[in-house]
Amino acid sequence: MRIIFLGPPGAGKGTQSERICKDYNIVQLSTGDILRANRNLGTDLGKKAQSYMDSGALVPDDLIIEMIRVELKNPNLANGYILDGFPRTVPQAEALDKLLQELGQELDTVLVLEVPNEELLKRLTARRICRICGKSYHLIYNPPKIEGTCDVEGGELYQRDDDKEEPIMNRLKVYEAQTMPLIEYYSKKNLVDKINGVGEIDFIYNQIQAVLNKYI
Ligand code: AMP
Numbered sequence: 001m002r003i004i005f006l007g008p009p010g011a012g013k014g015t016q017s018e019r020i021c022k023d024y025n026i027v028q029l030s031t032g033d034i035l036r037a038n039r040n041l042g043t044d045l046g047k048k049a050q051s052y053m054d055s056g057a058l059v060p061d062d063l064i065i066e067m068i069r070v071e072l073k074n075p076n077l078a079n080g081y082i083l084d085g086f087p088r089t090v091p092q093a094e095a096l097d098k099l100l101q102e103l104g105q106e107l108d109t110v111l112v113l114e115v116p117n118e119e120l121l122k123r124l125t126a127r128r129i130c131r132i133c134g135k136s137y138h139l140i141y142n143p144p145k146i147e148g149t150c151d152v153e154g155g156e157l158y159q160r161d162d163d164k165e166e167p168i169m170n171r172l173k174v175y176e177a178q179t180m181p182l183i184e185y186y187s188k189k190n191l192v193d194k195i196n197g198v199g200e201i202d203f204i205y206n207q208i209q210a211v212l213n214k215y216i
């Protein structure tokens with residue numbers, strides 16, 4: 001199964017992707033996670049991406065497209081994948097179309113997770129991430145068992161620099177201006193399935209399962 005996961009920052013794409021991957025035996029490809037790993041390793045790509053990421057702006061399309069071109073050829077994606085955080089612009093979506101054509105692959109669905117801005121702001125400012133495995137928590141809705149510590153890895157939980165108020169506002173604006181046009185782009189291809197992203201994690205996941213089970 002091949003899925004694109006669209007939705008504003010903080011909509012819960014990462015949390016839901018984790019469950020989807022387990023249940024449908026596919027792999028999550030998060031461009032944000034790959035970029036953060038590159039930053040931690042101090043690669044050229046990581047250095048180039050840093051200032052854009054910190055301000056909540058998008059990393060230039062050419063860097064992202066090159067990165068995804070390499071990633072999509074990974075043999076561990078043979079059983080399918082979920083693209084989380086990519087594409088984010090129309091040129092990225094067009095480049096992905098070309099890549100998929102080259103690889104002889106087709107998408108099953110574009111899931112669009114819908115959450116209003118006030119709710120996103122509440123979620124993002126209280127989000128904390130494990131330094132080791134990247135698992136995300138919410139201080140109120142989904143707290144770790146031990147404060148400040150990941151349940152899985154025991155790693156320290158930290159707040160992403162771009163999860164502070166100013167970069168968040170910028171990321172929400174960027175989503176509306178650059179990524180929302182993709183809903184129209186994929187609607188024209190009849191690929192969009194909208195999901196109500198407000199409520200309990202299980203409630204949201206049940207809707208996702210109902211959609212994905214159509215494509216098995
Ligand atoms: P995320 O973890 O998906 O919220 O991404 C964090 C940051 O990484 C974004 O605010 C961008 O600066 C950058 N980023 C991630 N994915 C992309 C993409 N597809 N295109 C451009 N920038 C991206």
